[in-house]
Amino acid sequence: MEVNDITKEKELEVNHEIKAKEVRVIDVDGKQLGIMPIKEALRLAQERQLDLVKVAANAKPPVCKIMDYGKYKYEMSKKEKEARKNQKVINIKEIRMSPSIETHDFMVRVKSALRFLEDGNKVKVTIKFRGREIAHSQIGEEVLKRFAESVKEKGEVEKPPTIEGRNMIMMLAPKQNTLGKE
Structure with a gap:
């Protein structure tokens, strides 16, 4: 009803x-x-x-x-469909790492993030701390800063690194000038 x-x-x-x-x-x-x-x-x-x-x-x-x-309703539904077709849907892709990530694994994740940013998606980079790693959160922050530096040509930091529970999270958004080249 x-x-x-x-x-x-x-x-x-x-x-x-x-x-x-x-x-x-x-x-x-x-x-x-x-x-x-x-x-x-x-x-x-x-x-x-x-x-x-x-x-x-x-x-x-x-x-x-x-x-x-009837004709009016038909035209309005056509306009709504056209408006929906022109909308750009932005998804959030997540990349997870640990503070003790190796160089090759780090570069694989950077490549993935660059691909996501080129597609116009936002990227949520998460570092998961296990056990006593949380006591050395500055190591995780350095990894996230290095990550942001690696993808700076395609993306920019939308939300700087913050700790939420046992995770440190940073949000990256695609740069506006890279979206216009498509």
Whole structure:
């Protein structure tokens, strides 16, 4: 039942759903026909084999337009699809390391991060401390700074290294000028 309530809020009132006694009517071509009783506005719409749609409910009196509602809904759905198609979805990719990471493993993770940043994704770099390693958190911070330095041509530090529990986390975002080259 909640789903129906949500869809009714989105949809406009059409024809007999309009409860106002008087409405301001706008013709198909945008010409104002003036304020008239709802019955007369409905009759005008039916004569033209179109719908009477309330477009401005908060106005005094409410504003209704004579239009083909089915065609209007179709055009709006096409515009929504087009807008969704043009959106860029940014994902967050995570790279995990330890403070005692070897050089080759470090470079493999740098390569992965560069690929993620080129694709326009954000990168969350996590260092996981085990056992007593947490006492030497400065080593983890140095590793993260070295990592940020290695990917600086493609990405920039969005959130500097911070400790959250037994993890140290840093966020990297793609540089804006690298995204425009695609």
